[in-house]
Amino acid sequence: MKSLKNKAVVLLSGGLDSTTTLAIAQKEGFDCFAMTFRYGQRHAHEVTSARRIAVAMQVVEYRMVEIDLGDLGGSALTDCTLDVPKDRQDMTQGIPITYVPARNTIFLSHALAWAEVLGAWDIYIGVNATDYSGYPDCRPEYIKAFETMANLATAAAVRGQGRYTIHTPIIKLTKAQIIQQGTQIGVDYSLTHSCYDPNQTGKPCGHCDSCQLRLKGFAEAGLKDPLEYAEETADFSLNEPVEKN
Amino acid sequence: MKSLKNKAVVLLSGGLDSTTTLAIAQKEGFDCFAMTFRYGQRHAHEVTSARRIAVAMQVVEYRMVEIDLGDLGGSALTDCTLDVPKDRQDMTQGIPITYVPARNTIFLSHALAWAEVLGAWDIYIGVNATDYSGYPDCRPEYIKAFETMANLATAAAVRGQGRYTIHTPIIKLTKAQIIQQGTQIGVDYSLTHSCYDPNQTGKPCGHCDSCQLRLKGFAEAGLKDPLEYAEETADFSLNEPVEKN
Numbered sequence: 001m002k003s004l005k006n007k008a009v010v011l012l013s014g015g016l017d018s019t020t021t022l023a024i025a026q027k028e029g030f031d032c033f034a035m036t037f038r039y040g041q042r043h044a045h046e047v048t049s050a051r052r053i054a055v056a057m058q059v060v061e062y063r064m065v066e067i068d069l070g071d072l073g074g075s076a077l078t079d080c081t082l083d084v085p086k087d088r089q090d091m092t093q094g095i096p097i098t099y100v101p102a103r104n105t106i107f108l109s110h111a112l113a114w115a116e117v118l119g120a121w122d123i124y125i126g127v128n129a130t131d132y133s134g135y136p137d138c139r140p141e142y143i144k145a146f147e148t149m150a151n152l153a154t155a156a157a158v159r160g161q162g163r164y165t166i167h168t169p170i171i172k173l174t175k176a177q178i179i180q181q182g183t184q185i186g187v188d189y190s191l192t193h194s195c196y197d198p199n200q201t202g203k204p205c206g207h208c209d210s211c212q213l214r215l216k217g218f219a220e221a222g223l224k225d226p227l228e229y230a231e232e233t234a235d236f237s238l239n240e241p242v243e244k245n
Numbered sequence: 246m247k248s249l250k251n252k253a254v255v256l257l258s259g260g261l262d263s264t265t266t267l268a269i270a271q272k273e274g275f276d277c278f279a280m281t282f283r284y285g286q287r288h289a290h291e292v293t294s295a296r297r298i299a300v301a302m303q304v305v306e307y308r309m310v311e312i313d314l315g316d317l318g319g320s321a322l323t324d325c326t327l328d329v330p331k332d333r334q335d336m337t338q339g340i341p342i343t344y345v346p347a348r349n350t351i352f353l354s355h356a357l358a359w360a361e362v363l364g365a366w367d368i369y370i371g372v373n374a375t376d377y378s379g380y381p382d383c384r385p386e387y388i389k390a391f392e393t394m395a396n397l398a399t400a401a402a403v404r405g406q407g408r409y410t411i412h413t414p415i416i417k418l419t420k421a422q423i424i425q426q427g428t429q430i431g432v433d434y435s436l437t438h439s440c441y442d443p444n445q446t447g448k449p450c451g452h453c454d455s456c457q458l459r460l461k462g463f464a465e466a467g468l469k470d471p472l473e474y475a476e477e478t479a480d481f482s483l484n485e486p487v488e489k490n
Binding site: 065066067068099100101102103104105106109110112113114116117135136137139141142145146148149150152153154155157158 | 394399400
């Protein structure tokens, strides 16, 4: 049996960003332990994708954690009585209704617990501050503050056995750059799921913030999104493609 | 209906410390929303006590959150294959096996999510750094780091609507002082549960770290613990009682 020297816990939502992040962690030599949350999302397609990706990418262990954020309310991602915004023109304005209170803090806290039990010192999260849709818990200053807290919170760190690092390898990349980098290291984007509001068969809507960012990203990367959309989508190919090295 | 101006989320485990903390929060004028976790504890008595206390102390809302830390392992409080230490003479040495990885971080993260949804800016947690049994996530520097992180993590704080405060009113008190203060403001300690390893009918063992700290605290406070213990307990009354004002 292969010995596990560098273990990392990777938060895997089943989306494009976290899947690319998992591929980067593996590329960087880590034996990856992937963690997905069922947190009362309005649809289960994301979780199904995450499991499929974990299997396809051969993580060492896969853990699905059930937590109920849904009955707290306050977000269009968990509360079916709120509408997911569609075809927003300016997604850089403000914090959208799809924000889930303290979500990344809860996810990272559970990842930290698992890391401590595993004896892992590295946690990967696919947050992105460029195309970040305005979420406060995707910013570098937030990640830094979590890391500081984690190293005060845990017995392993306080005993001086090591230091936790929260890795955010795609935090400063554009969506197009993420897709290009992922494609180069073999990510199969047909397995990923990004839509906030898919139809009943799981096909992405093509109009929510997340679909729009994804479609724009593929167009700018000069690549074709392998997903089939439920409805006709906007044509983002008129945008300037990003430079390819 | 009474208007709710100052809402606080209070973490309530059903133990002596968190119950006193709830009483202090109420005394300080907050309308309290209490949150308890079922996190795979080896026994459910603590959770039963928490619910009883929440009802008796008339919190505005009570929320019981299910999270599964148990199958992560790594702690005698959640893993039945590990023994709870008994009659330890020096509880100030090191971090005991009853430490649960990242527990307070997970609890505070969920409390933060609820606070944001409620529009509350205050979170109370009954951590204690004096008789603290060596847990790293009970220290003031940890709490401060969590607070800093919380104010970067959340939309409400980032929008400048307010600032989260993590209140730790008993962090520097001895167990005896906690019991004295709680008794003065009317806490009914017969409702609380402290034992890590109660018998099947829920009676405390009297020998785990938590029972020993409790018994010693009552003895030093010059008060009688209203709980009935499963076995004969050590006589802590030979200790010097603390000064009463």
